Amino acid sequence: MVATRYETAFKLYPYEAVERSGVVRHPVVIVGGGPVGLALALDLGQRGTPALVLDDHDGAGLGSKAICFAKRTLDIATRLGAGAPMVEKGVVWNVGKVFHGAGKLFEFNLLPETGHRNPAFINLQQPYFEKYLVDAIRKAQDQGAPIEIRGRNRVTSMTRHDGYVTLNVETPDGPYTLEADWLIACDGARSVTRDMMGLSFDGRVFEDNFLIADVKMKADFPTERWFWFEPPFEGAGQSALLHKQPDDIWRIDFQLGWDIDRERELDPARIRTRVDAMLSSQTGTIPKYELEWTSIYTFQCRRMETFRHGNVFFAGDSAHQVSPFGARGANSGVQDAENLAWKLDLVLKGRAGDELLDSYATEREYAADENILNSSRATDFMTPKSEVSQIFRNAVLDMAARAPFARPLVNSGRLSVPCTYDDFPLFGEDALIGPHASRPGASCPDAPVGDGFLLDHLTGGFTLLALGDTTPKAFSVEGVVVRTVHLAEVSKDLAARYLGDADRAIYLIRPDQHVVARWPEFDADAVKAALSRAIGKGAA
Amino acid sequence: MSLKQDPNIPDPDGFYQELLAAHDGLSKAESDALNARLILTLANHIGDCEVLRDALKAVK
Numbered sequence: 064m065v066a067t068r069y070e071t072a073f074k075l076y077p078y079e080a081v082e083r084s085g086v087v088r089h090p091v092v093i094v095g096g097g098p099v100g101l102a103l104a105l106d107l108g109q110r111g112t113p114a115l116v117l118d119d120h121d122g123a124g125l126g127s128k129a130i131c132f133a134k135r136t137l138d139i140a141t142r143l144g145a146g147a148p149m150v151e152k153g154v155v156w157n158v159g160k161v162f163h164g165a166g167k168l169f170e171f172n173l174l175p176e177t178g179h180r181n182p183a184f185i186n187l188q189q190p191y192f193e194k195y196l197v198d199a200i201r202k203a204q205d206q207g208a209p210i211e212i213r214g215r216n217r218v219t220s221m222t223r224h225d226g227y228v229t230l231n232v233e234t235p236d237g238p239y240t241l242e243a244d245w246l247i248a249c250d251g252a253r254s255v256t257r258d259m260m261g262l263s264f265d266g267r268v269f270e271d272n273f274l275i276a277d278v279k280m281k282a283d284f285p286t287e288r289w290f291w292f293e294p295p296f297e298g299a300g301q302s303a304l305l306h307k308q309p310d311d312i313w314r315i316d317f318q319l320g321w322d323i324d325r326e327r328e329l330d331p332a333r334i335r336t337r338v339d340a341m342l343s344s345q346t347g348t349i350p351k352y353e354l355e356w357t358s359i360y361t362f363q364c365r366r367m368e369t370f371r372h373g374n375v376f377f378a379g380d381s382a383h384q385v386s387p388f389g390a391r392g393a394n395s396g397v398q399d400a401e402n403l404a405w406k407l408d409l410v411l412k413g414r415a416g417d418e419l420l421d422s423y424a425t426e427r428e429y430a431a432d433e434n435i436l437n438s439s440r441a442t443d444f445m446t447p448k449s450e451v452s453q454i455f456r457n458a459v460l461d462m463a464a465r466a467p468f469a470r471p472l473v474n475s476g477r478l479s480v481p482c483t484y485d486d487f488p489l490f491g492e493d494a495l496i497g498p499h500a501s502r503p504g505a506s507c508p509d510a511p512v513g514d515g516f517l518l519d520h521l522t523g524g525f526t527l528l529a530l531g532d533t534t535p536k537a538f539s540v541e542g543v544v545v546r547t548v549h550l551a552e553v554s555k556d557l558a559a560r561y562l563g564d565a566d567r568a569i570y571l572i573r574p575d576q577h578v579v580a581r582w583p584e585f586d587a588d589a590v591k592a593a594l595s596r597a598i599g600k601g602a603a
Numbered sequence: 604m605s606l607k608q609d610p611n612i613p614d615p616d617g618f619y620q621e622l623l624a625a626h627d628g629l630s631k632a633e634s635d636a637l638n639a640r641l642i643l644t645l646a647n648h649i650g651d652c653e654v655l656r657d658a659l660k661a662v663k
């Protein structure tokens with residue numbers, strides 16, 4: 064039997080009986096079909112590397128989880144063929160208001176930079192995010208991508224051998240055994256894989272409870288993000304947040320503190336009193352609404368010491384967990400998936416050595432630290448931990464209404480942006496005096512190209528991007544092929560983001576759209592050396 | 604630019620008096636809040652992280 068641990072919003076991969084004659088060895092098994100496992104399977108499958116996903120449910124879990132998906136995630140989803148429906152369904156907001164007590168401190172308009180395919184972020188319920196990934200997986204399967212998802216397949220135990228692992232899997236028809244050359248644990252914060260391997264998951268628990276209410280409201284209410292420090296409504300706690308999701312749903316968070324009576328706080332009448340006060344605070348009237356889903360969460364910031372253990376990898380929440388301020392959980396997990404996919408693909412195809420996979424761990428551990436740092440800082444601002452931190456926090460809030468300089472200090476979460484792998488070993492030289500944002504290690508900023516966008520051209524494997532009047536030549540290193548994209552016509556935005564004062568440039572770009580190295584001119588030896596380095600073979 | 608440690612205030616006695624006068628009649632909590640606002644305002648004016656870091660080190 065496979066017990067149901069949570070209700071599902073969509074049934075996406077119903078259970079199907081598994082052929083049980085003999086123990087089958089799979090090249091890559093992914094435990095967990097959340098956002099991270101699905102993105103990884105899709106990325107691998109599109110590269111032609113087989114991926115088997117085992118998930119103990121048959122679809123996306125119901126309830127309040129991620130709602131804010133950042134641009135980098137949408138760019139990755141677009142590369143994987145799942146981005147368009149997300150942006151279509153998602154809610155885009157630009158205006159935010161920050162309140163302190165009953166007064167408004169300030170209002171901001173994000174006015175996102177133009178010339179990108181995707182917005183800075185969207186609000187979209189996590190089940191939709193997962194559904195669109197599965198839709199893209201189905202499409203890829205139809206085109207022959209070797210991906211399989213097995214619903215209601217729960218991994219119950221594992222044994223590690225030299226070069227492979229054996230998994231015992233429970234299904235509605237009873238247990239079976241399979242083997243995997245590579246195992247990727249995308250099984251979430253309570254990772255069973257991590258536990259079975261006896262690995263620790265250390266960090267900080269924030270002594271705070273957040274009441275999350277998703278309410279359905281047809282009323283005409285502005286598509287803005289409202290955030291309160293010390294909200295004036297009875298029993299609302301230390302901070303409160305309101306923002307919009309698709310399907311007329313609004314996410315409301317109340318930061319209740321540590322010593323609470325959970326049972327009592329979840330009483331719908333008590334929740335409604337708070338929600339009434341919040342919704343009417345700006346308009347004076349209480350719109351009609353229904354409570355869709357309510358829950359209480361505590362948050363932690365922690366990570367595994369290392370994300371690679373031989374042929375077992377950890378990605379997403381199994382490897383690291385952050386508090387949700389700044390929306391860095393799913394967003395960073397999807398970046399883990401994309402970092403691992405191309406590396407694993409090259410190693411499985413024999414085009415790169417095992418050491419390339421070590422870089423997955425070092426790069427993504429660094430990213431996790433950056434995310435943990437950012438979300439800890441937000442949490443420390445929202446919940447001052449000492450008298451003096453409270454004094455400074457309130458001083459910032461007091462001044463923010465009249466002194467513009469104080470506004471950037473107000474921290475209710477910093478939006479997730481991809482990390483830049485500055486000075487990491489796989490990245491090469493910066494021989495161009497070019498813009499900072501597209502330096503080696505950075506993920507490529509998008510820019511208009513013809514009727515479309517730059518990132519549309521940076522798909523598949525490594526790309527040599529040649530801008531302006533320059534003559535690159537096609538080449539490959541030990542079977543790793545580099546595709547050349549030559550854009551002689553450079554749009555204004557493209558020039559601003561990639562050329563700076565130069566009139567031409569050569570960029571070597573990884574399959575995950577991070578810049579390896581850049582030069583003012585094409586130099587075959589320099590590019591080959593950078594490519595060798597980028598696939599973990601050191602400078603050739 | 605590095606942190607100035609040599610005298611730099613033209614009228615030290617006058618400044619000191621004004622600093623104290625700003626706290627006149629304030630409770631301890633109000634004074635703490637004023638100091639915090641003052642530090643943040645001055646820090647923004649300086650705006651140079653190296654100088655700010657040096658200052659934090661110097662007063663520790």
Ligand SMILES: Cc1cc2nc3c(=O)[nH]c(=O)nc-3n(C[C@H](O)[C@H](O)[C@H](O)COP(=O)(O)OP(=O)(O)OC[C@H]3O[C@@H](n4cnc5c(N)ncnc54)[C@H](O)[C@@H]3O)c2cc1C
Nearest residue numbers: 095097098099119129130131218251379380390392393394
């Ligand atoms: C209230 C809240 C708000 C959030 N808001 C945001 C946000 O706005 N933006 C953001 O980016 N992130 C947000 N997050 C974080 C986000 O939800 C997680 O980071 C994300 O779900 C992690 O994805 P994952 O694929 O690593 O793990 P999960 O989504 O946890 O998926 C793990 C999967 O593995 C399966 N599984 C577990 N054990 C087994 C087993 N033994 N065998 C087979 N399958 C198994 C599970 O059923 C599940 O399907 C929020 C989280 C919460 C709680």
